[in-house]
Amino acid sequence: MNNLVTSTALTFRWLNGQCFEFRFPNGKTLITDPWYQGCGKLGNRCLPNFTTDQLEGGDYIFLNHTHGDHTANVQDVYDRFHSTVITHSATAMEVARCFNVPLTSIYPVDYEGTYYFDGFILETHHATHHRQPSNYTETVERFKGPEFPGSPELNAMGSIFNMNFVLTTEQGLRIAFIGGNDDGMLKRMQGLQKPNIIIRNKMASSKVKINVAEDFAEWFSTADTQLLIPMHYETWLTEDPEFAQKMITDMNRILKDKGKVGQVAPMERGVWYTLNLSIATIN
Numbered sequence: 001m002n003n004l005v006t007s008t009a010l011t012f013r014w015l016n017g018q019c020f021e022f023r024f025p026n027g028k029t030l031i032t033d034p035w036y037q038g039c040g041k042l043g044n045r046c047l048p049n050f051t052t053d054q055l056e057g058g059d060y061i062f063l064n065h066t067h068g069d070h071t072a073n074v075q076d077v078y079d080r081f082h083s084t085v086i087t088h089s090a091t092a093m094e095v096a097r098c099f100n101v102p103l104t105s106i107y108p109v110d111y112e113g114t115y116y117f118d119g120f121i122l123e124t125h126h127a128t129h130h131r132q133p134s135n136y137t138e139t140v141e142r143f144k145g146p147e148f149p150g151s152p153e154l155n156a157m158g159s160i161f162n163m164n165f166v167l168t169t170e171q172g173l174r175i176a177f178i179g180g181n182d183d184g185m186l187k188r189m190q191g192l193q194k195p196n197i198i199i200r201n202k203m204a205s206s207k208v209k210i211n212v213a214e215d216f217a218e219w220f221s222t223a224d225t226q227l228l229i230p231m232h233y234e235t236w237l238t239e240d241p242e243f244a245q246k247m248i249t250d251m252n253r254i255l256k257d258k259g260k261v262g263q264v265a266p267m268e269r270g271v272w273y274t275l276n277l278s279i280a281t282i283n
């Protein structure tokens with residue numbers, strides 16, 4: 001195929017977990033769930049040698065939820081870029097207590113809201129965390145160690161408050177970001193609400209390694225969207241990279257067998273990509 005013309009919607013890269021760096025056409029930048037370094041023994045799953053100095057921008061931080069592997073580098077990003085920190089309103093005060101951020105730089109948002117930022121529109125969706133068995137006391141106990149960023153309470157809130165979103169760029173391209181369970185989002189994203197691309201956590205925790213490609217491909221084929229970028233599978237990339245690669249190959253095969261146009265992108269962490277709308281000749 002030869003491109004006749006290409007227009008860039010945005011540039012972006014996956015750093016680790018649910019941490020993405022987005023750069024919009026007007027130059028504004030958004031970092032989701034900052035975790036590219038540290039977080040106790042989970043730190044060995046990060047991209048080696050990536051530091052805050054290598055970030056290119058951080059006008060906004062968005063928190064899908066407030067577990068340590070989603071907040072580990074909030075302070076680092078804020079200190080470098082003086083970001084606006086977008087988080088669910090129920091977590092906003094605890095975020096303020098845990099990080100040295102001016103109160104007026106914390107931007108509380110609620111479920112099912114629409115917010116207008118410089119460079120993008122944010123629509124928020126109620127979500128739920130993948131199932132965890134622990135109650136409040138057990139959760140607080142688990143996150144008490146100094147290796148976990150944020151307070152035990154902030155980490156406990158991470159299991160309760162979970163917020164997915166759809167970004168719309170100023171040119172109208174729609175990107176869904178689904179961190180936990182989709183919680184009805186698939187139904188809400190039909191028709192005119194449909195995104196062009198979905199960035200999604202796997203369907204269950206990293207410990208679940210049965211029917212991963214089948215279940216994920218089934219969900220994506222129901223979404224019937226053009227592109228899917230899986231995220232938060234750094235445990236598999238670290239411990240079982242062949243499994244991670246096979247998940248994507250299998251998903252693309254299943255989608256093809258189903259006659260879907262949707263494709264799954266094996267995004268490499270740390271590499272900048274451009275998302276374009278193109279017209280190309282068909283040879």
Ligand SMILES: [Fe+2]
Pocket residue numbers: 065067129158
């Ligand atoms: Fe979590």
